[in-house]
Every structure is written in structure tokens, then in C-alpha cells.
Amino acid sequence: MSSRAGSGLKGSALYKKTDGVFSITDDRKSIIWTPSQPPDAAPAITIAITNISNLQQTPETNPKVILKIFEKPPGGTEATPAITHLFHFNSPKAPREEANAIKEVLSCLLVGLKANDPSVSKVNGHLPVSKAPGALQFASSDGWYEDSQLKADFDLQRDLMIRNPFLKQTYDEFRKLKSDGLSLTQFNSQFWSTRTNMLRAHAVEFNQKKGSYNVLSEVKPIGDSVTINREQIQLVFSQHPLVKQVYDENVPKLNEVLFWERFFLSRLYKKLKGNRITESDTTDPTFDRYLNQSDDDRSLRRRQEETQIPHFIDLEGNEENQGGTKSGNRKDWTMRPNSTTKVPIIRSLNSVSERIMANVAPSDIDPANPIGMSEKEFNELTLRDLQAASNETRIELNIKEQSLIQSRHKSSVSEEARFYAAKVPSDVLHDLSDDVMNGIGGGLQSAIGFIDDSNSEDEDKLPHVGSKSSIAEAQEHLIQGVKARGKEIAVARGNTDSKTMQAGLSNGIFESLTLSHATTTEFLNQFWLLFLSGDADRAGELSKTVESLDRAMERINAVAAAAEKERQEVIEQQRQEIRAHYQRTQKRLAWNANTIKGGEKTVMEMMDPIIKTLRKALTDYKEAFAAQNLEAPGS
Amino acid sequence: MDGVDGTDRQEGKQDGPTPSLLFIILDTNPHAWALLQNTLPFSKAIANILVFINAHLAVNNANQVAVIASHSQRSVWLYPRPPSDPQHGDDSDTGMDDENKTDTSNLSDASKYRPFALIENSLLHSLRKLIKTTTEADIKATTSTQMAGALTMALSYINKATIAFLDTGAAAKPTPTALDSSDKAVGLQSRILVVSVSGDLAYQYIPIMNSTFAAQRLRVPMDILKLAGDTVFLQQAAFTTRAVYLQLKNLQGVLQYLMMAFLPDQLARKHLVVPTQEVVDFRAACFCHRSVVDVGFVCSICLSIFCTPPEGAICLTCETQLALGDYGNKPAVIPKKKKKKKRALDGGSSRATPAPEAA
Structure with a gap:
């Protein structure tokens, strides 16, 4: 987390025609601007955030990125005019993103200040800045993280790539192959523009913290020895105050290692964990003394009382009122207070989770809310089925009859329909009825045309329905289908080895093929994004991408050539073996070069779909190019 | 018998x-x-x-x-x-x-x-x-x-x-x-x-x-x-x-x-390998002209399929007003000369006089 600190909150900015760096200090109390010359210059301008009265920024459409900061003069009253500072963000990479990030943070801080929040270090009331300063800019947007912010957050991207090696591989490969005219910034934004969903998921994941867990169930004694680390001991103490008490009272007398070893064998451990204690469990006087003490320490008890449990789910209260086990809850043994001995596991799990939750500061509760039951809790506890049906909040859709839609649009006539329409109806009908009336007169046997003892050679001259040759062909077709389907089923069940999947290509070739496929897909993705955007400003970028597509084709060809070379080597090797065999034994081995799989043909078969898409992209581009050249001959 | x-x-x-x-x-x-x-x-x-x-x-x-x-x-x-x-x-x-x-x-x-x-x-x-x-x-x-x-x-x-x-x-x-x-x-x-x-x-x-x-x-x-x-x-x-x-x-x-x-x-x-064709054509037909489409438009509300954006971007089936992205723009493959020049000018001038544009 700390690696991300602050770096998103810096930007090179021009101030009074001098180059420098604009940044927000780490404590978020002030902004500073440092001139870049000399290299170790002291900050020339420092504005305390409390003194900023207003912010202005040039609109997104303006190519110039200028942030205007209004500073209250120190000690000045409302009447004295504010001092204005103009920072012109001129970073060569992404001035707009830098400025936006800074402005976001600044306006957040200002809002925090204006709300008279005593701790400036909190934004939206729950994200401590000291822990995740980089995450600040996300939290400031409304719930979902903005695409533009995600795309500009280089640290987030780097972090994601570290966790996803395949993505990094794609990125590196793609970057290596990008055309030289494409700047790194352009490349980055292109690359990530199709992956904002991944970035967003990562950012969300990043901002989540892992809570503590039920530590006793995690520590597993192996035989007599137990490995427990310091952190786990801390957790045991906080989750089970009783253990802390036992530890306090016994440890100087008892060796610490020995204490833990004996604890994990004791009945007390089983009890705390919620296991049933059996007769066969070893006894240990040191720990057994505490067996009858409840782990529900007083503080928890007090806290429970404080939280004002609604009466109708208060089991102990119900018991007092002669309800509970005597009437309604009689059958349900989980709904009785103090039945620790009966269902220890439920009890102990409940109390552990309760204690874990008690130690976590709630992140979803506004501390400003009145103490007691929140509206959400109230809603959860109400017995909904006793209430009147609520109004439905559906959005009505007015679906129109499909036939109405169709009638309004003239349906296009298919080729087949046109072909049929050209026929003479009377001929068609006559032929058909003639056939139906007289076709099966001689019975089925003759109609299906299968002659049992016919010679297939005779039939070949005059194929007819049910001839041996046609039946053989049909059978061949079906068996091919069965084979293909069988292979498919085997693949689906994972029964095939990688050899068949790779169709004879070596691992190296297959890998480079996979990689070049991935990068080509990437280029195609970018191409269509640019091509269909219709943005003339990005036409330069587009032509660069087209160059990349051209090269993608070359790369596929190169892989194919390499595969072919490999195949030829294998063939050559086998030839030599056969020659050697022949010289040794004077026997020829039957061998056919076609049995060696792989090579250019396989590569081309595998890449066929992507080659087609490449061709389509390039053709479309050329057509559009030619058309626009005609329109604007001057260019 | x-x-x-x-x-x-x-x-x-x-x-x-x-x-x-x-x-x-x-x-x-x-x-x-x-x-x-x-x-x-x-x-x-x-x-x-x-x-x-x-x-x-x-x-x-x-x-x-x-x-x-x-x-x-x-x-x-x-x-x-x-x-x-x-x-x-x-x-x-x-x-x-x-x-x-x-x-x-x-x-x-x-x-x-x-x-x-x-x-x-x-x-x-x-x-x-x-x-x-x-x-x-x-x-x-x-x-x-x-x-x-x-x-x-x-x-x-x-x-x-x-x-x-x-x-x-x-x-x-x-x-x-x-x-x-x-x-x-x-x-x-x-x-x-x-x-x-x-x-x-x-x-x-x-x-x-x-x-x-x-x-x-x-x-x-x-x-x-x-x-x-x-x-x-x-x-x-x-x-x-x-x-x-x-x-x-x-x-x-x-x-x-x-x-x-x-x-x-x-x-x-269940016990047999059944011959069937491996490749299935999954294309759909559009609701407006009933023609099979490779690339189409789908209403985000009722999932009706259209071969071209319906008139006024109003779904024909559910009459929802839809918004179209910048898809379907005419591809621009040649950079506009005029624009390029302007951008170059901007780049030059902004360095020199940042002040007047700031407000």
C-alpha cells in the first residue's frame, strides 16, 4: 500500500512561466510548488489547505490544463480579495489526469474541512488516509471508480500486473511490438481502455482489508508439538480473554512453549473451540481449574446490555417472561439461553464471531447516527410477513407484438426465396403431385432402392437413391462425425494429453503462437476501437495501429516458418534413422512424411480465424482510406 | 405374436x-x-x-x-x-x-x-x-x-x-x-x-x-x-x-x-457417441427486418435485436429511449490537416502565454 503513497498526487506544472513540480504534502495539510531548476530547490510556494477558499480548473475540452487556486490572505477578512495562483499543468505524459487527481483530492480535503470535521485525515468518513493515501482518489468518486482515473493510475496498473503474470506478459509483448510512433502514454491508455473492468476489480479488492479470523480453529496441533506465532497468540488473547487470564496467572511458573503445548491438548482448548469434551480427553489440573469459568467476560456482557436487544429476540428476557422454552421455543434447542453444554459449537462460534466483530470498527455506520437501533437494523428485524403487501416498484415495459414491428419494415428477401419465386407454380405442383401419387406404388422395398445383392461396381455408373456407393458415403460421413464428436468429448473430460492439443507443434512454437495470437487480438481490439470512434484526431494513432496489424501478419508467418523448419528437421532425422536401419538390416521400413504433424500447415489452420479477421480489418481500413482520399484529394 | x-x-x-x-x-x-x-x-x-x-x-x-x-x-x-x-x-x-x-x-x-x-x-x-x-x-x-x-x-x-x-x-x-x-x-x-x-x-x-x-x-x-x-x-x-x-x-x-x-x-x-456437426452457427435474426446478423444492436431493456439502430434510437419492442455510444461513426482514417495545425499552434502558444486563457 505504501508504495502507492503520494505518487498520484504530483504533477509537473508551470507557475509564472517557470517549470516546477506541484504536489500535496504527505500530511495533507498544504500544497507546495517546487521549481525544477536548480535540482534541489526549496519549495517556492506553500499554501496551507485551510487557507484555500476556492478552486477552478479549465474544462476537460480545453487542451490547456490550468488549476486556479484562491488563497485567503493570512489574517485577512472576508472583504479582502483572495490571492490567486495559476498552475499550468504541462506534463508531457498526461497533464489532465495529473491535474484531475490533484483537484479531486484537494476538493475532497476542502469539503472535509468545510464540514468541520476535526480530523482531516478522513474522507467520506471511513477511509483513513494514513493507511491508503493512493486509494483516496477512488474513494472520492461516487461508489464506482471512474474509468479515467483507473486508466491514469499507473501504480494500480503495475500492481495488477505483478499479481497477474499473464497480463504482464501480454503487456510487455504488446509494448515491445507497438509501433514507434505511439507514445507510451497513448499506448498505456489504449492498452488499459479495454481492461478497465480488471482495474476496477483490482482497485476494489485493493481497498478491502482482511479481518481477523477464528484463530483456534486455524492452529492445528500436529502430534504433541504446536506451532503458533506471535500474531496468532495476540489473536487468541483478544478473542478469548480467558486464555489471557490463564496465561497471566501461570506463565512465569510454566515455560511458555510448554504452556501452549499443554493448552492445545487441554480440555479447556476443546471447550473454547466448541468441541464436546469426552471422558477420554487428558486431564490437566493447571487448565481444568478454569473449565467452569465462562469465556463470556464481563466487558462483552456489558456491551451486550448496552446494545439494547429488541425484546422479541432477547432469549433471556423471554425466559423471564415465562415464554421461551416453556412455550414457543420449546422445540428449538438452539433458541435457549445458557445451553453451552448442549450445543457447544454453535455457542462458541457465535461468541467468537461476536468478539471478532466487536473488535472491528464498523465501516458502514455513520458515527453521527443516534445510538441504538439504526433504520437498517429495524428493517431487518421487522416481521415482514405480518405487514400489508407493499406496492410493487417494477418498471412497466410496453412490449409490442412482434408481428406489428415486422409489418412496418419490409423484410428483405433471401436469395433462396427469390430463387423459388422464379419457378412456375404449376410446374412445381405438377411434379410433386405426380411423384407422390405414383412414387411408392411398388412398395417400400423397391422405393428405397436397396438391392441386397447388387454389385457396387455396376451401381457406380448410375447412382440412385439407396445405392451401395451412396450408403457407403453416408456411413463414412457419419463415422467422421462420430470421431470428431468423440474427440470433443475426450477434450471436454480432459482425457487428452497436450500433444494432441498442440497438433504436433513443439512447446516453444506453440507458446509463441499463443502469444502472437494474444497480441494480435489486442491490436485488433485497439484497431476497431479507433477505427469505429470516427475521431479524426486519432487518425494518426489509427494508422500506427494498422502498421502493427501488418506486422502481426508477418509475425504469424514467421512462427509458421519456424514450425515448418522444425518439422523438416524431424523428418530429416527420421529419414536418417531409416537409412541407418536399412544399412544395418537391409530391410526397408514403411514410412510416410505425412505422418509427421505440425509445420506450417498446422499453424495456418490454427491461426486461420485470426488471419481472416486481420484481413477484414485491413480491407476495411483500405476501403475507408480510399473513400476519404477521394473526398479530400488535397490531403 | x-x-x-x-x-x-x-x-x-x-x-x-x-x-x-x-x-x-x-x-x-x-x-x-x-x-x-x-x-x-x-x-x-x-x-x-x-x-x-x-x-x-x-x-x-x-x-x-x-x-x-x-x-x-x-x-x-x-x-x-x-x-x-x-x-x-x-x-x-x-x-x-x-x-x-x-x-x-x-x-x-x-x-x-x-x-x-x-x-x-x-x-x-x-x-x-x-x-x-x-x-x-x-x-x-x-x-x-x-x-x-x-x-x-x-x-x-x-x-x-x-x-x-x-x-x-x-x-x-x-x-x-x-x-x-x-x-x-x-x-x-x-x-x-x-x-x-x-x-x-x-x-x-x-x-x-x-x-x-x-x-x-x-x-x-x-x-x-x-x-x-x-x-x-x-x-x-x-x-x-x-x-x-x-x-x-x-x-x-x-x-x-x-x-x-x-x-x-x-x-x-447417453451411452453412444452421437454424430453431430461440430460448429454451430449462433447468429441471431434482427427483430426489425428478420435478417440474420453478424453484428447487431441489442436493446438494453428488453434485449430486442436490431440490425441497424432503430429510428430515433427508440426500441421498437419496448419503446425505451436508448442511448447510442459513438459506435457506427464514419471511420476517420485521414487526420484533418487543419486540426493538426491548430494543435501544433496551441502547443507552441500555451507555453508562451498561459495567463490569458486561465479564467
Whole structure:
């Protein structure tokens, strides 16, 4: 987390025609601007955030990125005019993103200040800045993280790539192959523009913290020895105050290692964990003394009382009122207070989770809310089925009859329909009825045309329905289908080895093929994004991408050539073996070069779909190019 | 006689092989069949299908069969005949006398198993009647076939047959629900076989897909035997219902295809590798022009598909005002000279005089 600190909150900015760096200090109390010359210059301008009265920024459409900061003069009253500072963000990479990030943070801080929040270090009331300063800019947007912010957050991207090696591989490969005219910034934004969903998921994941867990169930004694680390001991103490008490009272007398070893064998451990204690469990006087003490320490008890449990789910209260086990809850043994001995596991799990939750500061509760039951809790506890049906909040859709839609649009006539329409109806009908009336007169046997003892050679001259040759062909077709389907089923069940999947290509070739496929897909993705955007400003970028597509084709060809070379080597090797065999034994081995799989043909078969898409992209581009050249001959 | 004995034993024990219902939808599009005249005449195709039906009935004598014709303007029952159309009734159709002669001669053939003869007789009779009643105007009016209607009729018949089977034959058996997830074979095993010759069914896209999904829920495979044309939606139907789709390579070997690929019922298919085509065309038809689209627009509210953005970006089905992204802009491949110059100027000037633009 700390690696991300602050770096998103810096930007090179021009101030009074001098180059420098604009940044927000780490404590978020002030902004500073440092001139870049000399290299170790002291900050020339420092504005305390409390003194900023207003912010202005040039609109997104303006190519110039200028942030205007209004500073209250120190000690000045409302009447004295504010001092204005103009920072012109001129970073060569992404001035707009830098400025936006800074402005976001600044306006957040200002809002925090204006709300008279005593701790400036909190934004939206729950994200401590000291822990995740980089995450600040996300939290400031409304719930979902903005695409533009995600795309500009280089640290987030780097972090994601570290966790996803395949993505990094794609990125590196793609970057290596990008055309030289494409700047790194352009490349980055292109690359990530199709992956904002991944970035967003990562950012969300990043901002989540892992809570503590039920530590006793995690520590597993192996035989007599137990490995427990310091952190786990801390957790045991906080989750089970009783253990802390036992530890306090016994440890100087008892060796610490020995204490833990004996604890994990004791009945007390089983009890705390919620296991049933059996007769066969070893006894240990040191720990057994505490067996009858409840782990529900007083503080928890007090806290429970404080939280004002609604009466109708208060089991102990119900018991007092002669309800509970005597009437309604009689059958349900989980709904009785103090039945620790009966269902220890439920009890102990409940109390552990309760204690874990008690130690976590709630992140979803506004501390400003009145103490007691929140509206959400109230809603959860109400017995909904006793209430009147609520109004439905559906959005009505007015679906129109499909036939109405169709009638309004003239349906296009298919080729087949046109072909049929050209026929003479009377001929068609006559032929058909003639056939139906007289076709099966001689019975089925003759109609299906299968002659049992016919010679297939005779039939070949005059194929007819049910001839041996046609039946053989049909059978061949079906068996091919069965084979293909069988292979498919085997693949689906994972029964095939990688050899068949790779169709004879070596691992190296297959890998480079996979990689070049991935990068080509990437280029195609970018191409269509640019091509269909219709943005003339990005036409330069587009032509660069087209160059990349051209090269993608070359790369596929190169892989194919390499595969072919490999195949030829294998063939050559086998030839030599056969020659050697022949010289040794004077026997020829039957061998056919076609049995060696792989090579250019396989590569081309595998890449066929992507080659087609490449061709389509390039053709479309050329057509559009030619058309626009005609329109604007001057260019 | 053996067959009759077998039936009694099975019914007594209730544990014989589960009977299956084969529902054949015969695409009788006259245009398409006229085109196939030289390779696979209609009559020969019917004869092959009749042999296939006989084979199906011979597998288990509790097996049932139903045949429907998906004709150019309507769907017509071929077998069993609707009650309103008695087989040897007082039909005053002029052609009836001739037919009845052949029919009776067929039925009295001692060397033929009577149930086979009955079906053959009935089916041919209905088919001849159907062709006779087809007018030139019918053929002229449409070049396609009523596949969606036929599928709907098939599904409702299958539903009825399943219920009837449970009521009479096997009252003790648990009622299978449509969404029953267990694969245990209960009740009647029904399947549909579509013998299709028409290609162009795009205008029936929605009803066909609806019946496909109904069949999927009822676990009724929709086998497709494609003699001519290529229909995207029937491919999808076979895929969705885990059935067999076969586009024949050799029409004259049609019997071989029928026997090898379509004879086993669902229960048998679980133990077999069924030939089917590997590649399924998953394209959809747009709602506005009923043409099959590669790239289309989908309403985000009601999921209607359009080949081009509807007028004013208002969905035709649900009338929701939709927003279009910048998709569909005319691609700009040549940078605008003027703009470029301006940008260059901007870059130069902004460094020099940042102040005046700031406000």
C-alpha cells in the first residue's frame, strides 16, 4: 500500500512561466510548488489547505490544463480579495489526469474541512488516509471508480500486473511490438481502455482489508508439538480473554512453549473451540481449574446490555417472561439461553464471531447516527410477513407484438426465396403431385432402392437413391462425425494429453503462437476501437495501429516458418534413422512424411480465424482510406 | 405374436424398456422438393422415412410415432389423423376411390406386419390429400414453410402424450416435472425429428427459438435432418436441446443417416457417441427486418435485436429511449490537416502565454 503513497498526487506544472513540480504534502495539510531548476530547490510556494477558499480548473475540452487556486490572505477578512495562483499543468505524459487527481483530492480535503470535521485525515468518513493515501482518489468518486482515473493510475496498473503474470506478459509483448510512433502514454491508455473492468476489480479488492479470523480453529496441533506465532497468540488473547487470564496467572511458573503445548491438548482448548469434551480427553489440573469459568467476560456482557436487544429476540428476557422454552421455543434447542453444554459449537462460534466483530470498527455506520437501533437494523428485524403487501416498484415495459414491428419494415428477401419465386407454380405442383401419387406404388422395398445383392461396381455408373456407393458415403460421413464428436468429448473430460492439443507443434512454437495470437487480438481490439470512434484526431494513432496489424501478419508467418523448419528437421532425422536401419538390416521400413504433424500447415489452420479477421480489418481500413482520399484529394 | 406376449409381460412388471415417442416434422415445401427431384424425389424420401418409422416401432412395440407436415401455408397432421378426418369415411373427394383401392390392397398384404401397413397407408393417404389440396396460389404466395407452427403442434402433442401415458400405463410412476433435474428415465421418452428442406426461416426466428427453449425445458431433443438449405436457427435448436444436427453430404444415402444417427432414443444416446456437426452457427435474426446478423444492436431493456439502430434510437419492442455510444461513426482514417495545425499552434502558444486563457 505504501508504495502507492503520494505518487498520484504530483504533477509537473508551470507557475509564472517557470517549470516546477506541484504536489500535496504527505500530511495533507498544504500544497507546495517546487521549481525544477536548480535540482534541489526549496519549495517556492506553500499554501496551507485551510487557507484555500476556492478552486477552478479549465474544462476537460480545453487542451490547456490550468488549476486556479484562491488563497485567503493570512489574517485577512472576508472583504479582502483572495490571492490567486495559476498552475499550468504541462506534463508531457498526461497533464489532465495529473491535474484531475490533484483537484479531486484537494476538493475532497476542502469539503472535509468545510464540514468541520476535526480530523482531516478522513474522507467520506471511513477511509483513513494514513493507511491508503493512493486509494483516496477512488474513494472520492461516487461508489464506482471512474474509468479515467483507473486508466491514469499507473501504480494500480503495475500492481495488477505483478499479481497477474499473464497480463504482464501480454503487456510487455504488446509494448515491445507497438509501433514507434505511439507514445507510451497513448499506448498505456489504449492498452488499459479495454481492461478497465480488471482495474476496477483490482482497485476494489485493493481497498478491502482482511479481518481477523477464528484463530483456534486455524492452529492445528500436529502430534504433541504446536506451532503458533506471535500474531496468532495476540489473536487468541483478544478473542478469548480467558486464555489471557490463564496465561497471566501461570506463565512465569510454566515455560511458555510448554504452556501452549499443554493448552492445545487441554480440555479447556476443546471447550473454547466448541468441541464436546469426552471422558477420554487428558486431564490437566493447571487448565481444568478454569473449565467452569465462562469465556463470556464481563466487558462483552456489558456491551451486550448496552446494545439494547429488541425484546422479541432477547432469549433471556423471554425466559423471564415465562415464554421461551416453556412455550414457543420449546422445540428449538438452539433458541435457549445458557445451553453451552448442549450445543457447544454453535455457542462458541457465535461468541467468537461476536468478539471478532466487536473488535472491528464498523465501516458502514455513520458515527453521527443516534445510538441504538439504526433504520437498517429495524428493517431487518421487522416481521415482514405480518405487514400489508407493499406496492410493487417494477418498471412497466410496453412490449409490442412482434408481428406489428415486422409489418412496418419490409423484410428483405433471401436469395433462396427469390430463387423459388422464379419457378412456375404449376410446374412445381405438377411434379410433386405426380411423384407422390405414383412414387411408392411398388412398395417400400423397391422405393428405397436397396438391392441386397447388387454389385457396387455396376451401381457406380448410375447412382440412385439407396445405392451401395451412396450408403457407403453416408456411413463414412457419419463415422467422421462420430470421431470428431468423440474427440470433443475426450477434450471436454480432459482425457487428452497436450500433444494432441498442440497438433504436433513443439512447446516453444506453440507458446509463441499463443502469444502472437494474444497480441494480435489486442491490436485488433485497439484497431476497431479507433477505427469505429470516427475521431479524426486519432487518425494518426489509427494508422500506427494498422502498421502493427501488418506486422502481426508477418509475425504469424514467421512462427509458421519456424514450425515448418522444425518439422523438416524431424523428418530429416527420421529419414536418417531409416537409412541407418536399412544399412544395418537391409530391410526397408514403411514410412510416410505425412505422418509427421505440425509445420506450417498446422499453424495456418490454427491461426486461420485470426488471419481472416486481420484481413477484414485491413480491407476495411483500405476501403475507408480510399473513400476519404477521394473526398479530400488535397490531403 | 411374440410382440404381443412381450407387451403383456412388460405391463405386468412395469420395468421393461421405456417406450419412446418419435415425432417427425416433415418439411413439405413444394419448391424445395421440386428442386430435389433429380437426386432425392419426394416419394423416395417418404419411403425411406417409412422404413425408418418401421424400425423405430420394431425396437419396442410400445413405441409411438406421430408425423406432421410443415407445408407452405399451414401445418397438417399426417399420422395419427385428426378425428375429424376419418380414414375410410364418406369423403367425397374425387380421387378417393383410386386411393382407397391401393390402400386396401396394401392393408390386405399378408406378408406385411399390420401396424406398419396401417401407418404407411394412413400417411400416404394424408400426404396425397395434402398435395391435392395445395393450390397454385398457395405455392405462389410463399416460398417457405410453417416450421414454427409445426414445432408448436409437436410440443403440445408430446405434452398430451406424456400426460396420457402417465395416466394410463404407469399410474404408479412419479410425475416428471419439466424442470426435474434428475436424469432418471420416467414416462415417455419423446423426441422430434425435423426433416428439413427449406433454408430461409429467419422471419420465424422468435417463434422457433421459443419452441426450442420449450423443448429444452421438456427435455425433448430436436433432431434435424437437413436435406437442403441451411438454417441457422435449426442448428441452434439441435444444439440447445442436445440433439443431432446433420447436413447430408449424400442425399441418396438418407436411409443410412436415419438409421445410424437418429434411431437411438435419448436413453440409448447417453451411452453412444452421437454424430453431430461440430460448429454451430449462433447468429441471431434482427427483430426489425428478420435478417440474420453478424453484428447487431441489442436493446438494453428488453434485449430486442436490431440490425441497424432503430429510428430515433427508440426500441421498437419496448419503446425505451436508448442511448447510442459513438459506435457506427464514419471511420476517420485521414487526420484533418487543419486540426493538426491548430494543435501544433496551441502547443507552441500555451507555453508562451498561459495567463490569458486561465479564467
